[in-house]
Amino acid sequence: MDLKEVRTTARERMKGFCKVCPVCDGRACAGEVPGMGGLGTASSFKDNVIALAERRLNMRLMHDAVDPDTSVELFGKTLGIPVFAAPIGGVSFNMGGEISEEEYVDGVLDGCRELGILGCTGDGVPPFISESGFAAITRLGGAGIPFIKPWEDKELFEKLDKAVATGADVVGMDIDAAGLITLKKMGRPVSPKPVAKLAEIIKRYPAKFIVKGVMTPDEARLARDAGAAGIVVSNHGGRVLDHTPGVARVLPGVAAAVKGEIAVIADGGVRTGTDVLKMLALGADAVMIGRPISVAVVGGLKEGVVAYLEQVRAQLTQAMVMTGTAKASGVDKGILFEG
Amino acid sequence: MDLKEVRTTARERMKGFCKVCPVCDGRACAGEVPGMGGLGTASSFKDNVIALAERRLNMRLMHDAVDPDTSVELFGKTLGIPVFAAPIGGVSFNMGGEISEEEYVDGVLDGCRELGILGCTGDGVPPFISESGFAAITRLGGAGIPFIKPWEDKELFEKLDKAVATGADVVGMDIDAAGLITLKKMGRPVSPKPVAKLAEIIKRYPAKFIVKGVMTPDEARLARDAGAAGIVVSNHGGRVLDHTPGVARVLPGVAAAVKGEIAVIADGGVRTGTDVLKMLALGADAVMIGRPISVAVVGGLKEGVVAYLEQVRAQLTQAMVMTGTAKASGVDKGILFEG
Amino acid sequence: MDLKEVRTTARERMKGFCKVCPVCDGRACAGEVPGMGGLGTASSFKDNVIALAERRLNMRLMHDAVDPDTSVELFGKTLGIPVFAAPIGGVSFNMGGEISEEEYVDGVLDGCRELGILGCTGDGVPPFISESGFAAITRLGGAGIPFIKPWEDKELFEKLDKAVATGADVVGMDIDAAGLITLKKMGRPVSPKPVAKLAEIIKRYPAKFIVKGVMTPDEARLARDAGAAGIVVSNHGGRVLDHTPGVARVLPGVAAAVKGEIAVIADGGVRTGTDVLKMLALGADAVMIGRPISVAVVGGLKEGVVAYLEQVRAQLTQAMVMTGTAKASGVDKGILFEG
Amino acid sequence: MDLKEVRTTARERMKGFCKVCPVCDGRACAGEVPGMGGLGTASSFKDNVIALAERRLNMRLMHDAVDPDTSVELFGKTLGIPVFAAPIGGVSFNMGGEISEEEYVDGVLDGCRELGILGCTGDGVPPFISESGFAAITRLGGAGIPFIKPWEDKELFEKLDKAVATGADVVGMDIDAAGLITLKKMGRPVSPKPVAKLAEIIKRYPAKFIVKGVMTPDEARLARDAGAAGIVVSNHGGRVLDHTPGVARVLPGVAAAVKGEIAVIADGGVRTGTDVLKMLALGADAVMIGRPISVAVVGGLKEGVVAYLEQVRAQLTQAMVMTGTAKASGVDKGILFEG
Secondary structure (H helix, E strand, C coil): CCHHHHHHHHHHHCCCCCCCCCCCCCCCCCCCCCCCCCCCCCHHHHHHHHHHHHCCECCCCCCCCCCCECCEEECCEEECCCEEECCCCCHHHHHCCCCCHHHHHHHHHHHHHHCCCCEEECCCCCHHHHHHHHHHHHHCCCCCEEEECCECHHHHHHHHHHHHHCCCCEEEEEHHHHHCHHHHHCCCCECCCCHHHHHHHHHHCCCEEEEEEECCHHHHHHHHHCCCCEEEEECHHHCCCCCCCCHHHHHHHHHHHHECCEEEEEECCCCCHHHHHHHHHCCCCEEEECHHHHHHHHHHHHHHHHHHHHHHHHHHHHHHHHHCCCECCCCCHHHECCC | CCHHHHHHHHHHHCCCCCCCCCCCCCCCCCCCCCCCCCCCCCHHHHHHHHHHHHCCECCCCCCCCCCCECCEEECCEEECCCEEECCCCCHHHHHCCCCCHHHHHHHHHHHHHHCCCCEEECCCCCHHHHHHHHHHHHHCCCCCEEEECCECHHHHHHHHHHHHHCCCCEEEEEHHHHHCHHHHHCCCCECCCCHHHHHHHHHHCCCEEEEEEECCHHHHHHHHHCCCCEEEEECHHHCCCCCCCCHHHHHHHHHHHHECCEEEEEECCCCCHHHHHHHHHCCCCEEEECHHHHHHHHHHHHHHHHHHHHHHHHHHHHHHHHHCCCECCCCCHHHECCC | CCHHHHHHHHHHHCCCCCCCCCCCCCCCCCCCCCCCCCCCCCHHHHHHHHHHHHCCECCCCCCCCCCCECCEEECCEEECCCEEECCCCCHHHHHCCCCCHHHHHHHHHHHHHHCCCCEEECCCCCHHHHHHHHHHHHHCCCCCEEEECCECHHHHHHHHHHHHHCCCCEEEEEHHHHHCHHHHHCCCCECCCCHHHHHHHHHHCCCEEEEEEECCHHHHHHHHHCCCCEEEEECHHHCCCCCCCCHHHHHHHHHHHHECCEEEEEECCCCCHHHHHHHHHCCCCEEEECHHHHHHHHHHHHHHHHHHHHHHHHHHHHHHHHHCCCECCCCCHHHECCC | CCHHHHHHHHHHHCCCCCCCCCCCCCCCCCCCCCCCCCCCCCHHHHHHHHHHHHCCECCCCCCCCCCCECCEEECCEEECCCEEECCCCCHHHHHCCCCCHHHHHHHHHHHHHHCCCEEEECCCCCHHHHHHHHHHHHHCCCCCEEEECCECHHHHHHHHHHHHHCCCCEEEEEHHHHHCHHHHHCCCCECCCCHHHHHHHHHHCCCEEEEEEECCHHHHHHHHHCCCCEEEEECHHHCCCCCCCCHHHHHHHHHHHHECCEEEEEECCCCCHHHHHHHHHCCCCEEEECHHHHHHHHHHHHHHHHHHHHHHHHHHHHHHHHHCCCECCCCCHHHECCC
16 A cells, blocks of 8 residues: 555545644644644644754664664564554544544554554543453454553553453553543543552553653653553653653653663654664664554555555664664664764 | 633734734734834744743653642732733723723733732823722722832822722832833833832832842842842833843743742743743742733633633643642742753 | 835835845845845845844843933044944945935935934945045045945055045945955956055055954954054955854954954944944944945935934933943943843 | 856756755755655755855955965866766656756766866666766766766676776765665665775775765774775765765764875765855865756756856855965865854
């Protein structure tokens, strides 16, 4: 399937929700929450893209990294490329509803499977969001990572129980959703989790636990101390707090705090394989990709996702050749230009 | 009342005076004085907004600041949120005159009262500006802060006498209005006040005295030495001198000079509750909000002001949750990203 | 005469040569030489404006500088404001020719006289450019400063002889015109002047000599050593070399080299009285204003110039009040914000 | 031939491939590969132009550099100006094909000859690209530099054999083409060359060897160690890797590593003679010019190239006069403004 066609279809299907811009940078959709935009002035969304764009790569051609290895080992699994599909839900109110929540989740997870990677599934107030995800992961024998929002105990544990029951051996919680006052108003409070509470939650389940929404070195250490197997450095796509720094801006500090102890996944502004390589050079073990995958699945279901991810893999491969990077699991910081 | 509707009404009523832009940043109205714009190139107005936007917040979610306290104590009063409505007058020549000066002042003061905060009232050459303010404050039993321009002695003392007679126990002077050559040409000179003169004025009245228009650490100390109970760090919305720095840019230095001794109020570019939190982190005890409240009152009178301030309170609450800030009266500088 | 009307008339008369933009910043006319633009990408012209705009002023209101003195002493004369009209010629090919060279020069010089300052006159290949200037200065008994281009000896001395014969006791040479290859192609070579040559030229005349086109501290010292009474820090309005720094960017270094020994005049991007004050704070003794005066004289002859200069004086006065500056001859560097 | 006319003709002939913008900066054609644009977001192309524009020149006029010498000695030859035409091929798929590959190459090489400089010729999958170049150089008795892509051994040596057979005593390889995955997909792999391999290639031929595509000091040293007579600091016009730094940004470091040992040629963003002078001041011995020469030859064949290069020479001459630079072979770093 041709990616250009996927994008054209997505542009039609997401009309009023996403313009499918040449570069997805948060300008056209500023303030559109619900929708695909960033909160308020969208400065958090925009800075995800800007902070990545500010970093430049040293080009090197005198080496033998002719056939680079794009795979990485993470959570005991081998991933074809160091990429996860981010947990995103709410197709009807965020993307226009031209495809169903089930089609969305299936397309993402099946597409990821083709590339040898894992898709994450989302959560929300309407039960069908998490249920669609659980069903898809169950169908794939656990090949997916269910993310649950930081609800209060009863709802949280009910959902985590279901998440683990899918067969998934890695689960996650996006604590960055805690600022969604809308949920609280709907009588479904979410909240920050003190480290002791987090440790209690993590201990309760046999699965590897990912904490999403870490933006500072101190909280990276807290997540590690609470028993997390990995963190996602993320400002939730700029949808929960205006004026946070872009992820690429905080990543080096966060990674320095816990790198090698737990997995560090960077989520914010990644659009291309070149962006993936930059995030690895900045300290990530892998990245999450959000909006571009949403566009791909709305525009072409599984085939759209595959087309997009194959492009990412090709770009990553080329960028590795052009920087002399032999393995995605061992990216040298020195490929970043400092000047 | 819906804030979107308030803004739509304001856009109609302020036609030719204010475009009620998505972000009120000084670009569309550059040079429009009288009107709602900044003087000259409007660089002082613009930099108020830019200097705030440049500061970014560290997002933290592993804590128990679930129900943050937005109140602060200032001038012996408890304020529901750390916000004052700025002293603004001249509805007819600055805003189009679709509502009267009395309606304006009443809307602002009554709206503030709903949120448990205080509105300030303005001053000018036409007597009805200050008189409208005095009347409204008197009606509310002193619940408001009358601001007087830096006139020469006779007019100054006459007006301050009336200000105190309203029952207000806090009064202010916006010395930043001293550059208004127009007033001098109309035979109504305003002027800077040397510290000895300022001390004499302050001593004359039993009320707590606020000096508005302090932009440097040295003048913050002078204001304190003259007996001021508080200062407003302000460039008068960029309407009296082109090319001053934005308030958020000078605030840390000014606050460092007098913090804890007198109240430090930041006035410049605050649009949202997130901006309020940034100003507190930069050293302010509270903020003043100008143009957005003018738009709210012109668009919806008291109800417009309430709708706007409730939004500010909700944004401030969410921003406090998302940064782990438990109390508005004790904001940690560490919530600001340094990188 | 109303300045708005002057600008409207100028916009009509200069059609195709100058758009009389809200802020004269070099963008609309990039590359228009001849015309009113900067050479090439106009980056030198633009940076004159940008470098000034980047500097910000500390606002101070606790002082007694209520009636600031805008006058300065320079070259043994008292100037009402620290401003010279820059030497500009070629009305026909640069400005559209709707007024004559004589009208232009007379308007500038007579207008300056009203404000108690001096206008400079220009030079070029067609003899009427310098002749118009000489005639006007002669008519005013020497009240003007004739500038001669850096021709080769014969033409240079003939013109300087005439310049001195006007009665002017200050004359100048714009060595920055030396890059005008067009002149050389027309068989009228101009060239840089080594310091020995410059000293010889200066010694030959009894008048005080101003060297215009100094952009580095080392050449400021050379000009002083050659006997110059003053220098003009100038990139010739960005018309002779693309990609020079803006004048406000090099001024502090240049001024530090010779301040107090010879007069330092800053020429580049000054549009308002606030800009004048910034240049003084950056180390200038006075400024030159170019394009805005051209627009004023084309739009309103002498009256246009007077209207413009009165506005500059009013802005300068207000900016002095708002920064606590009592005398234009003693501007404190501390009025510039460093942050 | 008038350059304006050349550009107008080029705009018609390159319709859909190049807009012939006022400043060729990579914005209008972002992502157009094939075509004339930069890869992806075109940030590498854009930064070539931006990095040059950021550097500013010190203007100096008190000296005797009245008739500067623009020539340089390189590879045992005297060049009239320190400029090479970059190796560019593929007129049909990159430029619209309104002129033939032969007309293109002949125009470039003949035009360069008029100015006393050398044109380079390109390479690609269709044989006529390199063959056109070899034919033109042979016709000129070796007056040109053939560049070969980094093919695998058989194709590489076959082409280099032919290159040397043209009579050229300088040949080059653009290793920066190694990332062109398209070539690999067409069964014609190109690849990076480890230093030992590079040494083997260079040793095999009697010609002086230029390695194009060096962007770091370490690879500059490797190229020198491998026996290269010169390097071209180049990101291939931003067409092989998005997000590299602009050439002017890395040039000082690269030049410092090998200056004086081997020739350093800077290729990226040079549009004017002023840009040439900046590159020399930043450490280059000469520059390459790409797109502007393509536009010139498509718009006016040999005459177009001559008109463009004469303009570059005139601009370079003027910039040398205005900075006090007597010889292009000895440019003082001090002509760059540091501030």
